[in-house]
Amino acid sequence: MLPDPRDGLALIKPAVRGQSAYTLEASQARRKLNQNESPLDLPPELKRRILERVAAAAWHRYPEFAPATLLADLAQRVGWTADGILVGNGSNELIQASLTVLLEAGDVTVAPAPTFALYRLLTAVLGGRYVPVPLREDFSYDLDALVEAARRERAKVVVVNSPNNPTGSVLPDGAVERLLAETSGFIICDEAYQEFGGPTALPLLHQSSRLIVLRTFSKAMGMAGLRFGYGLAHPAVAKEIAKAKLPYNVNALTLIAAATALQDGAALAERVAAIVRERDRTIARLRTLEGLTVFPSAANFVLIRLHKVPARMVFQRLLSEYGILVRDVSAGAGLAECLRLTIGTREDMDATVSALEAILQG
Numbered sequence: 158m159l160p161d162p163r164d165g166l167a168l169i170k171p172a173v174r175g176q177s178a179y180t181l182e183a184s185q186a187r188r189k190l191n192q193n194e195s196p197l198d199l200p201p202e203l204k205r206r207i208l209e210r211v212a213a214a215a216w217h218r219y220p221e222f223a224p225a226t227l228l229a230d231l232a233q234r235v236g237w238t239a240d241g242i243l244v245g246n247g248s249n250e251l252i253q254a255s256l257t258v259l260l261e262a263g264d265v266t267v268a269p270a271p272t273f274a275l276y277r278l279l280t281a282v283l284g285g286r287y288v289p290v291p292l293r294e295d296f297s298y299d300l301d302a303l304v305e306a307a308r309r310e311r312a313k314v315v316v317v318n319s320p321n322n323p324t325g326s327v328l329p330d331g332a333v334e335r336l337l338a339e340t341s342g343f344i345i346c347d348e349a350y351q352e353f354g355g356p357t358a359l360p361l362l363h364q365s366s367r368l369i370v371l372r373t374f375s376k377a378m379g380m381a382g383l384r385f386g387y388g389l390a391h392p393a394v395a396k397e398i399a400k401a402k403l404p405y406n407v408n409a410l411t412l413i414a415a416a417t418a419l420q421d422g423a424a425l426a427e428r429v430a431a432i433v434r435e436r437d438r439t440i441a442r443l444r445t446l447e448g449l450t451v452f453p454s455a456a457n458f459v460l461i462r463l464h465k466v467p468a469r470m471v472f473q474r475l476l477s478e479y480g481i482l483v484r485d486v487s488a489g490a491g492l493a494e495c496l497r498l499t500i501g502t503r504e505d506m507d508a509t510v511s512a513l514e515a516i517l518q519g
Contacts, residue, residue, distance in 0.1 A: 170282075170284070172281045172282070172284060173281065173282050175281070176278050176282070177278075178278070179274055179275055179278055182485075184476065185482070186476055186480050186481060186482035187480035187481070188479075188481040188505045188508060188509065189482050189499075190481065190482060190483050190484075190498050190500075190505060190509065191482045191484040191497075191499060192381070192499065193322070193456070193458050193499045194375070194376075194379075194381045194499065195376065195379035195428070196432070196499075196500070196502045196505065197379055197428050197431075197502075198379060199379055199380065199418070200421070200424065203417065203418065203421050203424075206417055207414045207417045210413045210417060211409070211410050211413050211414075214409055214413060216409070218409075219405050219409075220405055220407065220409035220412055221412065222404065222405065224244065224407075224412050224416070225239075226416060227244070227412060227415060227419075228240075228242050228244070230419045231244075231387055231419070234419060235372075235389065236359065236360075237359065237362055237389050238392060240395065240396075241362070241390055241391060241392040241394075241395045242387055242388070242389055243388040243389075243390070243398055243399055243402065244385070244386070244387050244406075244407050244412075244415075245385075245386045245387065245388065245407065246384045246385075246406050246407055246411075248347070248349055248371045248372060248373040248386030248387070248388070249275060249386070250386065250406060251371050251386055251387070251398070251402075252275060252276070252279065252316075252345070252347065252371060254388075254398050254399075254402050255343075255345055255369050255371075255388065255398055255401075256276075256279050256280065256283055256285075256314065256345075257283060258397050258398050258400065258401045259313055259314050259343055260280065260283045260284070260285040260314065261284070261285075262284035262285070263286060264284075264286070264314070265285065265286045265288055265310045265312045265313055265314075266285055266286070266287050266288070266313070266315075266316060267288045267289075267290060267303065267306050267307045267310060267312040267315045267316075268287070268288075268289060268290070268315070268316040268317070268318075269289070269290055269291075269298060269317065269318070269321065270289030270292065270490050270491060271292070271324065271486075271489045271491050271492050272289075272316075272318050272321055272322065272324075273318050273321075273322045273347065274489075276316045276318075277289070285313070286310075288306055288310050288312070290302050290303050290306045291491060292321075292324065292326065292491065295452065295453075296321075296324035296325075296326045296460070297326050298321075298326060298327075298328055298329060298332065300335065300336075303315065303317075303336070304335065304336065304340060307336070307339075308339065308340060311341070311342075312340065314342050314343050314344075314345060315336055315340060315342060315343070315344050315345070316345045316347060317332070317333070317336070317344070317345070317346055317347070318347040318349070319347070319348065319351070319355055319356075319358075320350040320351070320353065320354060320355050320455040320456035322349070322350065322456065322458075323458070323460055323484070323489070323495075323497045324452060324454075324460050325452060325455055325459060325460055326452070326454075326455070327356065327455045328355070328356065330356060333346060333358045333368070334361065337361065337364070337367060337368065342367070343367050343368070343369060344365075344367060344368050344369070345371065346358040346368065346370045346371065347371045348370055348371060348372050349372070349373045349375070349386075350376055350377075350455070350456035350457060351372065352426075352429050353376070353377065353432065353436070353455060353456050354454075354455030354456065355455040357370070358370050359389065362390070362391070366390075366391035366394055369388060369389070369398075370388065370389045371386065371388045371389075372386060372387050372388075372389070373385070373386040373387075374386065374415055374418065376457060377425070377429045377457075379425070379428065380414060380415070380418065383410070383411045383414050383415075384407075384411060385411050385412075385414070385415045432457050432500055435501075435502070435503055435506060436454060436456075436457060436459065436500045439459060439500060439506040439509075439510065440453075440459055442510045443459065443461060443510060443513070446510070446513060446514055447465075447517065448463065448464050448465035448517040449462060449463050449465075449513070449517065450462040457499065457500045458497050458498060458499045458500060459497070460495055460496075460497050460498075461495065461496055461497075461498065462494050462495045463495075463496070463517075464494070466517065468487040468493075468494040468495060468496050469485060469487060471516055472485040472496060474512075474516050475509070475512055475513075475516070478512075479509075479512040481505075481508065481512055483497065483498050483499070484496065484497040484498075484499070
């Protein structure tokens with residue numbers, strides 16, 4: 158028998174107990190379109206080279222504390238200085254590290270709503286206050302409202318996810334410049350999906366030390382299972398963020414895989430282009446169906462809103478009758494009756510559109 162949990166729980170911060178953990182319904186399906194993963198695994202030849210290098214590595218030694226060659230290659234890829242680049246166990250770890258060094262008790266994080274749930278959760282865990290700013294009805298950014306909220310709340314941090322998850326919308330041109338000019342806190346640009354479309358804030362790193370840009374290999378690079386992300390900031394700021402990371406936070410296998418994948422940038426870029434083409438084709442097909450709204454997307458997923466039948470019922474029928482697993486986001490703020498569909502292969506998307514058509518026709 159387990160002991161009474163009340164004594165232990167009483168010592169947990171109330172702000173933490175009031176949050177829901179970031180999680181995902183445990184389910185598998187023949188067509189898995191719920192986690193914004195690439196539908197394409199790494200090429201076999203690239204995998205072979207990675208595994209050869211991993212096998213030759215000294216497993217009894219810690220990985221490099223600061224992987225110099227990988228940082229230099231990343232610096233060349235993005236046009237930034239190597240001492241302003243941090244690597245993480247996915248970009249999520251770098252969101253956590255950035256907020257950890259920025260937020261004190263009572264500090265405010267402002268972010269659009271809806272957006273990635275981790276920003277709210279981490280702000281609460283760190284004792285901060287989270288202020289969501291609704292996107293417009295079509296899920297485009299309301300930049301005036303975002304700036305006004307940041308100024309009114311004296312926000313320590315503004316987090317913008319562009320393309321935004323789960324809506325696929327992007328920041329308008331000049332948005333980050335305006336946020337930097339008209340607010341006084343840090344701007345964190347989470348660009349996990351940037352390779353699929355939309356502008357990047359990277360050039361602005363040369364203009365402000367209050368900017369942090371986050372990227373990942375999980376989406377466009379097709380390496381979600383290996384968990385590698387990187388962050389870019391002024392070198393002095395990166396040095397402070399590094400204090401919130403655990404030592405040797407990225408394992409040797411992942412470091413080797415990331416370094417090897419960077420050498421195949423052209424081949425992986427073509428895969429991204431293929432996903433973008435499939436996204437645009439799928440959006441065009443979905444827009445021929447009656448009973449749903451399809452929102453514009455610059456990411457590797459598309460958000461739909463159902464009008465005739467409940468989203469939860471459609472989610473369950475797609476899974477049970479057609480073996481298609483999508484993401485039910487309908488419980489999120491502003492996302493009533495919405496489902497998010499990751500872009501898979503052409504076969505996956507044809508099957509999904511056909512299944513939705515059959516369900517909507519009754």
